[in-house]
Structure formats: structure tokens, C-alpha cells
Amino acid sequence: MKCPEEIIAYMHEYLDEELQPKQEEELRKHLQECNECQVIFNELKKSEALVRSIPFMPASADFTANVMAKLPKEKRKVGIQRWFKHHPVLTAASLFLLLMSGTLFSAYNQENDFSVSKQENVIVQNDTVIVPKGEVVKGDLVVKNGNIEIEGEVQGDVTVINGEKYLASAGKVTGEIEEVNEAFDWLWYQIKSTAKSLIHVFKSESNNEDKSLE
Template structure:
């Protein structure tokens, strides 16, 4: 056993209370035969005792009242913060709704321009989209912020957002047979913001669930 390393390491292990039985015997044997290490060990234990005897220190009088006087006054804002901390679910739900509604509102307000999902052969006149006579639109048609006038044929669903169906010839075409002949799919009209939201949500879900059936 070399005095400088192994024995000293064992001494520190002993002082940390982590010495195994076998190591303890080893250290004891060594200390009995090595005055230098004995001295070293003694010095270590003594310095610890000395340090422990440095004695406890008392905090100054009035310490507690000084701390209490210096505590920050609770602000209203702090209360909100605490509320948020205590109700993480409500907080996250509120944040979610704020983001969702603001997104949809801004989408609603942003596009006031007339937009059509299919431009080919369609005529746009003063916010009215016209499907000219003799033109057949294959697939679904979405018209935003404009009316739709059908003179030709649409082979699919129609979605009207913020707009109406215009029928000049036929006063009551929606129920008429003629109309049915033109449009083979459903007609959706979205005029209110809640309908708009519903349309969005529905679209999203349809997008998610029909993902697999596209083919």
C-alpha cells in the first residue's frame, strides 16, 4: 500500500462513511504500521472537528421582519400568472380557441375578392361567376365572395361561400327539374361566419378521413 495515494483515498472514504469492511481492515492495518499516515489521518479528523467547532452563526435580529418588509407587493398580474399555473388545461384550451378563431376570422375577412376554383371557360362579371351555355364543368366548383349563374352544366358539387345562386330564366330553379339537370352533385351555400367555420371544420375532417379512399 502506497501511503500517498491508496491510504489517503481510504481515509477520505472513511470520512465520507463509505468504507467497506475489508477496506476498513486494510486501513487499520496500515495505520498501525505507518506513523506518517497516522499523523495525516489525525490531522484530517482534527481539522474537521475544528471546522465543526467554528460554531453556528445567528442571523441578525429583525432579520425576518426585514425580509417581510422587503417582499414585493403582490400585483394583479401575479394573480393571473398563478391562475394560469394552477389551471394549465383551461389555459391551453383558451389559447387554442383564441388561435383557431382568430385564424378563421382573418381568413373570412381577408379574401373579399371573387375566387373560383376552376377558371376554364368561366366568365366573371361584376362579382358573378357565369357558367356559359354549352360549357360543362367536370368536378366540384367552389365560388367565394361572388354569385353563381349557371347556363351550362356542372358535373359535381357546388359550394358557394358568401354568395348566392343567380337564376334569371327560371324563377324557382332549385326545386325545378331543369336545375337538377345542370348540377349533378350537392349545392352548398355558406353565408354566415358560423357556417364558414363549419365548412372549414368539415373540410378538415373530410380531408383527414378520406385520405385513404382517394384512390
């Protein structure tokens, strides 16, 4: 007699006290009709009873340490690969920063021309940007490969790349003033600027989605 395969599974679940009432009834009915399965079920119950009768023998305090010490050492390469596998987001971010750093360093070495962000109420003389006294510049002001003299007011951040700043006693900057004169400083400035731009884009998209749902 060929018995259903799930009957054996029901036996194990019954012994583990995990069998549902409906399946338990099905198992009992089958055992009443099948002598072969009765023998198997009785042997399983005897084996379980034997295992339960064995007294608990606690392992020594240094058992785990001894076993771990005898295991072969994992190769460092495998460990690194496993770390990458378990941290995909950090891996992707690290690769992005690495590639971005190389590109930005290359751009830093090539950019030698004077430039200034487009703002009103500023005067440009040679390589110097002047915020005249009594004038107000709204927004962030960025000067590359030049200097800046602030005699008026800047309502935002001021960043000077490869240059110097001069803030008169009457001058005022509502945001931060930052000088970037080294490659690493410039790289950090670019990363922060990119992060701010991405945050602005994400916020704009989120606001647009919220409006579309209204």
C-alpha cells in the first residue's frame, strides 16, 4: 500500500506538537487503516522518548571557544566580499563618492578662470567682486579664482574658491562665509553642494506628488 507522502510529515508535526486538529484527525484515521504506518509511527515515538530520557549534559565553559579556534580562518578577501554583500547601500555610496572624487579633482585642476555667480547689485573689477555699501545681494554668492569685498549686505552664503574675502565693518552676511583654497576643501564643497541640490529636487518632486493626490 502506497501511503500519501504528507502522512510522514504529519507524524513529525504531531510529535513536535505542531499538527493542526484537522490533520491530526486525518493521521489517526490513516493509522487505523495502515499497519505499516502504525509501525513507523510507533518507532518514531520510541525514538523521541529515548531522546527525551537522555539527561542534559551542559557543555564546558570553554567548549565554544575551543571549537571556534579549530575552525579554519576565513580569508580576508571572502570577509570583504561578505561585507559588500551585506551592505549594498554603503557599497554603492562608496563607489559613487570614489568616482565622483576623481572627476571633481580633475575639474579642480582644470578650472583656472575667474567666475562669479549671477547676482545683481555687485561690481566686478578685474578679478575682484565688490558688494557696494548700501546694496543688498539676495541669494548665495560664489566667486571662483578671485577675491570678494563685502561692504554691503549678502542675504545668503558666501563662498570664495581660490581667492580671498574682505568683510568691511559695515558689511553683513546672513549666511556662512567659506574659503576653499585646497583640493580637499573644494571636493567637500562640491559634495555638499550636490547633496543640497539633490535634497531640493527630492522635496520638489514630493511636493508635486502631494499636490497631484489632492
